[in-house]
Amino acid sequence: MKNRPPLPQHLSRHRYHALLVRLQIELVKLQRCVIERGQRILVIVEGRDAAGKDGTIKSIVEHLSPRDTRVVALGPPSNRERCSWYFQRHVSHLPAAGEIVLFNRSWYNRAGVERVMGFCTKEETEEFLETVPGFEAMIERSGITLLKYYLNISKQEQKRRLADRQRDPLKQWKMSPIDAKAQKLWKAYSEARDKMLERTHTVTSPWTVVRGGDKEHARLNIIRDVLWRLSSARLRSTVLTIL
Numbered sequence: 001m002k003n004r005p006p007l008p009q010h011l012s013r014h015r016y017h018a019l020l021v022r023l024q025i026e027l028v029k030l031q032r033c034v035i036e037r038g039q040r041i042l043v044i045v046e047g048r049d050a051a052g053k054d055g056t057i058k059s060i061v062e063h064l065s066p067r068d069t070r071v072v073a074l075g076p077p078s079n080r081e082r083c084s085w086y087f088q089r090h091v092s093h094l095p096a097a098g099e100i101v102l103f104n105r106s107w108y109n110r111a112g113v114e115r116v117m118g119f120c121t122k123e124e125t126e127e128f129l130e131t132v133p134g135f136e137a138m139i140e141r142s143g144i145t146l147l148k149y150y151l152n153i154s155k156q157e158q159k160r161r162l163a164d165r166q167r168d169p170l171k172q173w174k175m176s177p178i179d180a181k182a183q184k185l186w187k188a189y190s191e192a193r194d195k196m197l198e199r200t201h202t203v204t205s206p207w208t209v210v211r212g213g214d215k216e217h218a219r220l221n222i223i224r225d226v227l228w229r230l231s232s233a234r235l236r237s238t239v240l241t242i243l
Helices: 013-037 053-061 107-111 113-117 122-141 155-167 186-200 215-231
Strands: 040-047 069-072 100-104 144-152 207-211
Touching: 013 053, 013 215, 040 053, 040 215, 053 069, 053 100, 053 144, 053 215, 107 113, 107 122, 107 186, 113 122, 113 186, 122 144, 122 186, 144 215, 186 207, 207 215
Parallel strands: 040 100, 040 144, 069 100, 144 207
Antiparallel strands: none
16 A cells, blocks of 8 residues: 555546445455554544545445444534533543544534634634644554544535535435535635644644545545555655645
């Protein structure tokens, strides 16, 4: 996985599934090593509404052992959680030995939706951006390997996907009141994203930005990157990676 040739620009449905299965087989092999070595893997998947987070995570975990894999998608904080240390409700979901945990959104809500929608103050956002690098360095020193991905899509693509959710009864569970404001607040979300990436991309916890306009390419690229990073000695980079 060290030499990662680029994916073909256009993939047929058959070719996509063939490549996906090959990568999923490698994920199963990787998980076996994670379990045997007692490693702790944490993968954060962030992005705008309709960026493809659910489908990406599903493609990663589809054939992994459910006993050793967890997907964490936390809802709004309770009253008690709002009065606690911000990271506290996430800590209990961190991986134990032999586990792979994927966060579908994470503590980075504070730098994104909470900031844009006014669910937290500017001071709370600044405190988060100031302290999160130290928090992530701490959990990595404890032995957790942290991978952070941001799925990036265009305003037009988000508009198309949100409209598709409204039309498709099988996708309407994904809809939320926040979706209706996603397009109107596009600029604010863009500014929040840029500031988040600038302040929280570090040598020990780098971000990888993934072009998410093509869902199939995005899924394959993320899986390939996960395999490469977890099987390569080059786990750290000071340069923001864009797939």
